[in-house]
Amino acid sequence: MLDTPLARHAGIEVPLICGAMYPCSNAELVAAVSEAGGIGIVQPISLTYVHGYEFREGLRRIRSLTAKPIGMNALIERSSKTYAERMERWIEVAIEEGIRFFVTSLGNPRWVVDRVHSVGGVVYHDTTEAKWGAKGRDAGVDGLIAVNRCAGGHAGAKGEEELLAELAPLGLPVVCAGGIATGEDFARALGLGYAGVQMGTRFIATPECRASDAYKQAIVEAGEGDVVLSERITGVPVSVIRTPYIERMGTEAGPVARFLLRGRRTKHWMRAFYALKAIRQLKHASLDETGERDYWQAGKSVAGVHAVEPAGEIVRRLAAAAER
Numbered sequence: 001m002l003d004t005p006l007a008r009h010a011g012i013e014v015p016l017i018c019g020a021m022y023p024c025s026n027a028e029l030v031a032a033v034s035e036a037g038g039i040g041i042v043q044p045i046s047l048t049y050v051h052g053y054e055f056r057e058g059l060r061r062i063r064s065l066t067a068k069p070i071g072m073n074a075l076i077e078r079s080s081k082t083y084a085e086r087m088e089r090w091i092e093v094a095i096e097e098g099i100r101f102f103v104t105s106l107g108n109p110r111w112v113v114d115r116v117h118s119v120g121g122v123v124y125h126d127t128t129e130a131k132w133g134a135k136g137r138d139a140g141v142d143g144l145i146a147v148n149r150c151a152g153g154h155a156g157a158k159g160e161e162e163l164l165a166e167l168a169p170l171g172l173p174v175v176c177a178g179g180i181a182t183g184e185d186f187a188r189a190l191g192l193g194y195a196g197v198q199m200g201t202r203f204i205a206t207p208e209c210r211a212s213d214a215y216k217q218a219i220v221e222a223g224e225g226d227v228v229l230s231e232r233i234t235g236v237p238v239s240v241i242r243t244p245y246i247e248r249m250g251t252e253a254g255p256v257a258r259f260l261l262r263g264r265r266t267k268h269w270m271r272a273f274y275a276l277k278a279i280r281q282l283k284h285a286s287l288d289e290t291g292e293r294d295y296w297q298a299g300k301s302v303a304g305v306h307a308v309e310p311a312g313e314i315v316r317r318l319a320a321a322a323e324r
Protein backbone atom coordinates (compact mmCIF):
# COMPACT_ATOMS: atom_id res chain seq x y z
CA MET A 1 0.00 0.00 0.00
CA LEU A 2 2.95 2.30 0.51
CA ASP A 3 4.11 2.33 -3.12
CA THR A 4 1.89 5.19 -4.29
CA PRO A 5 2.27 7.99 -6.86
CA LEU A 6 3.20 10.38 -4.01
CA ALA A 7 5.95 8.03 -2.77
CA ARG A 8 7.32 7.78 -6.32
CA HIS A 9 7.06 11.51 -7.05
CA ALA A 10 8.79 12.53 -3.82
CA GLY A 11 11.27 9.63 -3.79
CA ILE A 12 10.21 8.49 -0.31
CA GLU A 13 9.37 5.13 1.31
CA VAL A 14 6.27 6.16 3.27
CA PRO A 15 3.69 8.35 1.47
CA LEU A 16 3.38 10.66 4.44
CA ILE A 17 4.01 14.40 4.42
CA CYS A 18 4.65 16.41 7.57
CA GLY A 19 2.82 19.50 6.31
CA ALA A 20 4.16 23.03 6.56
CA MET A 21 3.21 24.61 9.86
CA TYR A 22 3.59 28.23 10.76
CA PRO A 23 4.97 28.58 13.47
CA CYS A 24 5.59 24.92 14.33
CA SER A 25 7.83 23.76 11.44
CA ASN A 26 11.37 23.79 12.76
CA ALA A 27 14.48 22.27 11.24
CA GLU A 28 14.65 19.26 13.58
CA LEU A 29 11.01 18.27 12.99
CA VAL A 30 11.28 18.50 9.20
CA ALA A 31 14.47 16.42 9.27
CA ALA A 32 13.07 13.77 11.63
CA VAL A 33 10.07 13.01 9.42
CA SER A 34 12.22 12.79 6.29
CA GLU A 35 14.85 10.65 8.02
CA ALA A 36 12.13 8.17 9.03
CA GLY A 37 11.00 7.74 5.41
CA GLY A 38 8.23 10.35 5.03
CA ILE A 39 8.85 13.91 3.85
CA GLY A 40 9.08 17.03 6.01
CA ILE A 41 8.04 20.32 4.45
CA VAL A 42 9.89 23.55 5.19
CA GLN A 43 7.73 26.58 6.00
CA PRO A 44 10.04 29.48 5.07
CA ILE A 45 8.59 32.12 7.42
CA SER A 46 8.66 29.65 10.29
CA LEU A 47 12.25 28.64 9.56
CA THR A 48 13.49 32.23 9.33
CA TYR A 49 11.30 34.44 11.52
CA VAL A 50 10.34 31.98 14.28
CA HIS A 51 13.37 29.71 14.40
CA GLY A 52 15.97 32.33 13.57
CA TYR A 53 17.80 30.93 10.53
CA GLU A 54 18.84 32.74 7.43
CA PHE A 55 16.92 30.67 4.85
CA ARG A 56 19.81 28.87 3.12
CA GLU A 57 21.54 28.25 6.44
CA GLY A 58 18.28 26.71 7.78
CA LEU A 59 18.08 24.36 4.80
CA ARG A 60 21.69 23.34 5.41
CA ARG A 61 20.93 22.69 9.08
CA ILE A 62 18.19 20.28 7.95
CA ARG A 63 20.60 18.72 5.45
CA SER A 64 23.08 18.13 8.28
CA LEU A 65 20.40 15.99 9.98
CA THR A 66 19.17 14.00 6.98
CA ALA A 67 20.26 13.29 3.43
CA LYS A 68 16.74 12.19 2.46
CA PRO A 69 14.29 14.32 0.43
CA ILE A 70 12.69 17.36 2.06
CA GLY A 71 10.08 19.68 0.60
CA MET A 72 9.15 23.35 0.72
CA ASN A 73 5.83 25.13 1.09
CA ALA A 74 5.19 28.13 -1.13
CA LEU A 75 2.26 30.28 -0.07
CA ILE A 76 1.80 32.08 -3.35
CA GLU A 77 -0.93 34.57 -2.62
CA ARG A 78 0.33 37.71 -4.32
CA SER A 79 -1.37 40.44 -2.30
CA SER A 80 1.99 41.77 -1.09
CA LYS A 81 4.69 42.51 -3.68
CA THR A 82 7.50 42.35 -1.14
CA TYR A 83 6.33 38.97 0.09
CA ALA A 84 5.89 37.62 -3.47
CA GLU A 85 9.46 38.64 -4.38
CA ARG A 86 10.79 37.07 -1.22
CA MET A 87 8.95 33.83 -2.03
CA GLU A 88 10.51 33.81 -5.52
CA ARG A 89 13.97 34.14 -3.96
CA TRP A 90 13.24 31.40 -1.41
CA ILE A 91 12.20 29.04 -4.19
CA GLU A 92 15.44 29.75 -6.08
CA VAL A 93 17.52 29.08 -2.98
CA ALA A 94 15.56 25.88 -2.27
CA ILE A 95 16.22 24.66 -5.81
CA GLU A 96 19.93 25.51 -5.48
CA GLU A 97 20.00 23.53 -2.24
CA GLY A 98 18.55 20.49 -3.97
CA ILE A 99 14.86 20.63 -2.98
CA ARG A 100 12.67 19.02 -5.66
CA PHE A 101 9.30 18.67 -3.91
CA PHE A 102 7.10 21.74 -3.49
CA VAL A 103 3.68 22.25 -1.95
CA THR A 104 1.85 25.37 -3.12
CA SER A 105 -1.07 26.96 -1.28
CA LEU A 106 -3.45 29.75 -2.40
CA GLY A 107 -3.02 31.62 -5.67
CA ASN A 108 -2.12 30.32 -9.14
CA PRO A 109 0.82 27.87 -8.96
CA ARG A 110 1.78 28.08 -12.66
CA TRP A 111 5.00 30.04 -12.22
CA VAL A 112 6.16 27.64 -9.48
CA VAL A 113 5.28 24.65 -11.68
CA ASP A 114 7.22 26.07 -14.65
CA ARG A 115 10.31 26.74 -12.56
CA VAL A 116 10.23 23.48 -10.60
CA HIS A 117 9.54 21.30 -13.66
CA SER A 118 12.51 22.90 -15.41
CA VAL A 119 14.79 21.24 -12.82
CA GLY A 120 12.88 17.94 -12.79
CA GLY A 121 10.97 18.58 -9.55
CA VAL A 122 7.30 18.11 -8.67
CA VAL A 123 4.59 20.39 -7.29
CA TYR A 124 1.58 19.37 -5.22
CA HIS A 125 -1.13 21.97 -4.66
CA ASP A 126 -3.27 22.40 -1.52
CA THR A 127 -6.96 22.56 -2.35
CA THR A 128 -10.26 22.50 -0.47
CA GLU A 129 -12.60 21.97 -3.43
CA ALA A 130 -12.79 20.87 -7.08
CA LYS A 131 -12.73 24.46 -8.41
CA TRP A 132 -9.25 25.12 -6.97
CA GLY A 133 -8.11 21.61 -7.82
CA ALA A 134 -9.01 22.19 -11.49
CA LYS A 135 -7.08 25.49 -11.44
CA GLY A 136 -4.07 23.63 -10.08
CA ARG A 137 -4.37 20.91 -12.71
CA ASP A 138 -4.65 23.54 -15.48
CA ALA A 139 -1.48 25.14 -14.11
CA GLY A 140 0.29 21.78 -14.50
CA VAL A 141 0.67 20.60 -10.90
CA ASP A 142 1.63 16.95 -10.37
CA GLY A 143 -0.72 16.21 -7.47
CA LEU A 144 -3.35 17.70 -5.20
CA ILE A 145 -3.52 17.88 -1.42
CA ALA A 146 -7.13 17.67 -0.33
CA VAL A 147 -7.50 19.80 2.79
CA ASN A 148 -10.65 18.60 4.54
CA ARG A 149 -12.78 20.01 7.34
CA CYS A 150 -10.79 18.23 10.07
CA ALA A 151 -7.46 19.83 9.16
CA GLY A 152 -5.37 22.06 11.38
CA GLY A 153 -4.49 25.50 9.99
CA HIS A 154 -6.93 26.80 7.35
CA ALA A 155 -9.42 23.94 7.27
CA GLY A 156 -11.62 23.08 4.30
CA ALA A 157 -15.38 22.54 4.46
CA LYS A 158 -15.70 18.96 3.21
CA GLY A 159 -15.13 15.47 4.57
CA GLU A 160 -12.34 13.17 3.37
CA GLU A 161 -14.54 10.88 1.25
CA GLU A 162 -16.58 13.67 -0.31
CA LEU A 163 -13.47 15.62 -1.21
CA LEU A 164 -11.74 12.60 -2.78
CA ALA A 165 -14.84 11.89 -4.87
CA GLU A 166 -14.75 15.51 -6.10
CA LEU A 167 -11.04 15.60 -6.88
CA ALA A 168 -10.39 12.10 -8.23
CA PRO A 169 -11.95 12.88 -11.66
CA LEU A 170 -9.22 15.50 -12.20
CA GLY A 171 -6.87 12.57 -12.82
CA LEU A 172 -4.07 13.55 -10.43
CA PRO A 173 -2.80 11.78 -7.30
CA VAL A 174 -4.71 13.12 -4.29
CA VAL A 175 -3.26 13.37 -0.77
CA CYS A 176 -5.50 13.49 2.33
CA ALA A 177 -4.87 16.41 4.72
CA GLY A 178 -6.83 16.57 7.94
CA GLY A 179 -7.89 14.18 10.64
CA ILE A 180 -4.99 11.72 10.34
CA ALA A 181 -3.18 10.80 13.56
CA THR A 182 -3.17 7.01 13.94
CA GLY A 183 -2.16 3.97 11.93
CA GLU A 184 -5.82 3.16 11.37
CA ASP A 185 -6.41 6.67 9.97
CA PHE A 186 -3.47 6.28 7.60
CA ALA A 187 -4.53 2.82 6.40
CA ARG A 188 -8.12 4.07 5.92
CA ALA A 189 -7.00 7.02 3.78
CA LEU A 190 -4.82 4.79 1.56
CA GLY A 191 -7.66 2.25 1.37
CA LEU A 192 -10.01 4.96 0.11
CA GLY A 193 -7.64 5.59 -2.78
CA TYR A 194 -5.59 8.52 -1.49
CA ALA A 195 -1.97 8.59 -2.70
CA GLY A 196 -0.79 9.54 0.78
CA VAL A 197 -1.49 11.80 3.72
CA GLN A 198 -0.36 15.21 4.92
CA MET A 199 -0.31 15.58 8.71
CA GLY A 200 0.31 18.56 10.94
CA THR A 201 -1.22 18.41 14.42
CA ARG A 202 0.15 14.92 15.28
CA PHE A 203 3.72 16.13 14.68
CA ILE A 204 3.44 19.10 17.04
CA ALA A 205 3.26 16.64 19.96
CA THR A 206 6.81 15.37 19.37
CA PRO A 207 10.11 16.11 21.15
CA GLU A 208 11.55 17.38 17.84
CA CYS A 209 8.94 20.15 17.52
CA ARG A 210 10.07 23.34 19.26
CA ALA A 211 6.56 24.40 20.34
CA SER A 212 6.10 24.86 24.09
CA ASP A 213 5.33 21.89 26.34
CA ALA A 214 2.06 23.62 27.29
CA TYR A 215 0.99 23.61 23.61
CA LYS A 216 1.97 19.94 23.18
CA GLN A 217 0.14 18.96 26.35
CA ALA A 218 -2.99 20.80 25.22
CA ILE A 219 -2.96 18.71 22.02
CA VAL A 220 -2.55 15.49 24.00
CA GLU A 221 -5.44 16.39 26.29
CA ALA A 222 -7.88 17.86 23.74
CA GLY A 223 -10.73 15.91 22.18
CA GLU A 224 -12.36 16.58 18.82
CA GLY A 225 -14.98 18.84 20.44
CA ASP A 226 -12.28 21.16 21.83
CA VAL A 227 -11.23 22.24 18.34
CA VAL A 228 -13.08 25.27 16.96
CA LEU A 229 -12.76 27.56 13.97
CA SER A 230 -11.69 31.14 14.60
CA GLU A 231 -11.75 34.00 12.12
CA ARG A 232 -9.97 36.31 14.50
CA ILE A 233 -6.50 35.11 13.62
CA THR A 234 -6.15 35.61 9.88
CA GLY A 235 -9.61 36.81 8.82
CA VAL A 236 -10.48 33.37 7.39
CA PRO A 237 -11.41 30.40 9.60
CA VAL A 238 -8.44 28.74 11.32
CA SER A 239 -8.66 25.65 13.51
CA VAL A 240 -7.63 26.28 17.11
CA ILE A 241 -7.97 24.63 20.51
CA ARG A 242 -10.75 26.26 22.52
CA THR A 243 -8.81 27.67 25.46
CA PRO A 244 -9.81 30.40 27.93
CA TYR A 245 -8.00 32.93 25.73
CA ILE A 246 -9.93 31.91 22.59
CA GLU A 247 -13.19 32.02 24.56
CA ARG A 248 -12.41 35.52 25.82
CA MET A 249 -11.50 36.74 22.37
CA GLY A 250 -14.46 35.17 20.55
CA THR A 251 -14.11 33.39 17.22
CA GLU A 252 -15.71 35.82 14.77
CA ALA A 253 -14.02 38.70 13.00
CA GLY A 254 -15.44 42.04 14.14
CA PRO A 255 -17.92 43.94 11.92
CA VAL A 256 -15.37 46.46 10.63
CA ALA A 257 -12.86 43.73 9.77
CA ARG A 258 -15.59 41.76 8.02
CA PHE A 259 -16.61 44.78 5.98
CA LEU A 260 -13.01 45.51 5.00
CA LEU A 261 -12.35 41.85 4.16
CA ARG A 262 -15.22 41.93 1.68
CA GLY A 263 -14.28 45.16 -0.07
CA ARG A 264 -12.56 44.75 -3.44
CA ARG A 265 -9.87 47.32 -2.67
CA THR A 266 -9.61 46.86 1.07
CA LYS A 267 -9.49 43.06 1.21
CA HIS A 268 -5.82 42.76 0.24
CA TRP A 269 -4.81 45.39 2.72
CA MET A 270 -6.90 43.75 5.42
CA ARG A 271 -5.45 40.32 4.69
CA ALA A 272 -1.93 41.70 4.87
CA PHE A 273 -2.76 43.35 8.19
CA TYR A 274 -4.18 40.13 9.60
CA ALA A 275 -1.22 38.14 8.30
CA LEU A 276 1.32 40.41 9.98
CA LYS A 277 -0.59 40.46 13.25
CA ALA A 278 -1.08 36.69 13.19
CA ILE A 279 2.55 36.02 12.35
CA ARG A 280 3.67 37.88 15.50
CA GLN A 281 1.02 36.53 17.83
CA LEU A 282 1.36 32.91 16.75
CA LYS A 283 5.14 33.02 17.06
CA HIS A 284 5.01 34.23 20.66
CA ALA A 285 2.15 31.95 21.68
CA SER A 286 3.80 28.81 20.32
CA LEU A 287 7.08 29.39 22.14
CA ASP A 288 5.67 30.73 25.43
CA GLU A 289 6.41 28.10 28.09
CA THR A 290 4.10 29.67 30.69
CA GLY A 291 1.09 28.58 28.64
CA GLU A 292 -0.56 31.93 29.37
CA ARG A 293 -0.82 32.86 25.72
CA ASP A 294 -2.92 29.86 24.85
CA TYR A 295 -3.47 30.67 21.22
CA TRP A 296 -2.84 27.29 19.68
CA GLN A 297 -3.68 25.99 16.21
CA ALA A 298 -4.62 22.32 15.91
CA GLY A 299 -6.98 20.14 13.92
CA LYS A 300 -9.56 17.57 14.93
CA SER A 301 -6.90 14.86 14.72
CA VAL A 302 -6.08 15.86 18.35
CA ALA A 303 -8.52 13.05 19.16
CA GLY A 304 -5.94 10.47 18.06
CA VAL A 305 -2.97 12.02 19.91
CA HIS A 306 -2.40 10.53 23.36
CA ALA A 307 1.27 11.20 24.06
CA VAL A 308 4.28 13.24 23.01
CA GLU A 309 6.25 10.78 20.86
CA PRO A 310 9.29 10.98 18.56
CA ALA A 311 8.36 11.89 14.97
CA GLY A 312 10.27 8.89 13.58
CA GLU A 313 8.30 6.48 15.75
CA ILE A 314 5.04 7.97 14.49
CA VAL A 315 6.09 7.55 10.86
CA ARG A 316 7.20 3.95 11.44
CA ARG A 317 4.04 3.06 13.36
CA LEU A 318 1.79 4.43 10.62
CA ALA A 319 3.80 2.68 7.93
CA ALA A 320 3.54 -0.64 9.79
CA ALA A 321 -0.23 -0.24 10.16
CA ALA A 322 -0.65 0.38 6.44
CA GLU A 323 1.49 -2.64 5.55
CA ARG A 324 -0.60 -5.03 7.65
Ligand SMILES: Cc1cc2nc3c(=O)[nH]c(=O)nc-3n(C[C@H](O)[C@H](O)[C@H](O)COP(=O)(O)O)c2cc1C
Binds near residue numbers: 022024152297
Ligand atom coordinates in the same frame (compact mmCIF):
# COMPACT_ATOMS: atom_id res chain seq x y z
C1 LIG B 1 -0.15 24.76 13.65
C2 LIG B 1 -0.42 24.57 12.19
C3 LIG B 1 0.10 25.47 11.29
C4 LIG B 1 -0.10 25.31 9.92
N1 LIG B 1 0.50 26.19 9.05
C5 LIG B 1 0.42 25.97 7.72
C6 LIG B 1 1.14 26.80 6.81
O1 LIG B 1 1.87 27.70 7.21
N2 LIG B 1 1.02 26.55 5.48
C7 LIG B 1 0.24 25.52 5.02
O2 LIG B 1 0.17 25.34 3.80
N3 LIG B 1 -0.43 24.71 5.86
C8 LIG B 1 -0.36 24.90 7.19
N4 LIG B 1 -1.00 24.04 8.06
C9 LIG B 1 -1.72 22.87 7.52
C10 LIG B 1 -0.85 21.60 7.54
O3 LIG B 1 0.22 21.71 6.62
C11 LIG B 1 -1.66 20.32 7.24
O4 LIG B 1 -2.30 20.41 6.00
C12 LIG B 1 -2.73 20.08 8.31
O5 LIG B 1 -2.17 20.26 9.58
C13 LIG B 1 -3.33 18.68 8.20
O6 LIG B 1 -4.29 18.48 9.20
P1 LIG B 1 -3.98 17.85 10.66
O7 LIG B 1 -3.51 18.98 11.50
O8 LIG B 1 -5.28 17.30 11.10
O9 LIG B 1 -2.95 16.78 10.51
C14 LIG B 1 -0.86 24.21 9.44
C15 LIG B 1 -1.39 23.31 10.37
C16 LIG B 1 -1.18 23.46 11.72
C17 LIG B 1 -1.75 22.45 12.69
